[in-house]
Amino acid sequence: MYEMIDLKYDYDGLEPYIDAETINIHYNAHYKSYLDKLNYLLKKNNYNFSDSKEKLVDNISMFDMNDRGEILYNLGGVLNHELYFNSMGEINNQPTGEILRLINRDYGNYSNFQKEFIKTANNLKGSGYTFLTMDKNNKLFIMNTSNQDNPLYYGFKPILALDLWEHAYYLKYRNKRSDYINAFLNIIDFANINKEIKKYL
Numbered sequence: 021m022y023e024m025i026d027l028k029y030d031y032d033g034l035e036p037y038i039d040a041e042t043i044n045i046h047y048n049a050h051y052k053s054y055l056d057k058l059n060y061l062l063k064k065n066n067y068n069f070s071d072s073k074e075k076l077v078d079n080i081s082m083f084d085m086n087d088r089g090e091i092l093y094n095l096g097g098v099l100n101h102e103l104y105f106n107s108m109g110e111i112n113n114q115p116t117g118e119i120l121r122l123i124n125r126d127y128g129n130y131s132n133f134q135k136e137f138i139k140t141a142n143n144l145k146g147s148g149y150t151f152l153t154m155d156k157n158n159k160l161f162i163m164n165t166s167n168q169d170n171p172l173y174y175g176f177k178p179i180l181a182l183d184l185w186e187h188a189y190y191l192k193y194r195n196k197r198s199d200y201i202n203a204f205l206n207i208i209d210f211a212n213i214n215k216e217i218k219k220y221l
């Protein structure tokens with residue numbers, strides 16, 4: 021069985037940008053439910069849980085054809101939420117180290133990157149995510165995915181995730197999704213991005 025990741029912060033640790041009740045419900049209800057469904061489907065397929073969750077994306081053909089779609093949906097729900105919760109945690113942090121180097125190389129400076137990220141996030145239609153990813157040449161690429169699709173499904177390596185489903189912001193921001201997008205940029209944990217980058221180098 022795969023286990024829930026721990027949050028690095030208290031439920032109110034991201035206030036005032038994201039409220040405690042939203043983090044609590046998001047983590048204990050939404051994220052947990054994707055994990056429970058994924059574990060159920062994998063057990064049903066006699067999977068022995070020997071590999072990382074990321075590996076399942078490459079090995080999806082080992083599962084019953086009728087379950088693959090649902091496995092990918094719930095696997096995305098787990099991978100996306102784990103990256104999202106890990107992407108946050110520092111207030112007014114600035115990029116350093118490898119991510120700073122890549123941002124300067126691919127976007128010129130952090131301010132250009134922020135504008136590009138905000139523009140892409142505001143363009144998302146319906147429920148989904150905005151990711152910062154690396155392409156096959158490890159060039160940075162900001163992309164949106166729908167529903168629970170993970171960038172790995174498209175050959176991109178996700179290193180930062182912003183959950184744009186209504187459950188991620190509606191209690192506090194209501195219909196003002198763009199305010200939530202701007203708020204997210206104040207709570208990015210850049211050390212975690214550097215950790216995610218290392219997984220792929």
Ligand SMILES: [Fe+2]
Nearest residue numbers: 050183185188
């Ligand atoms: Fe979510």
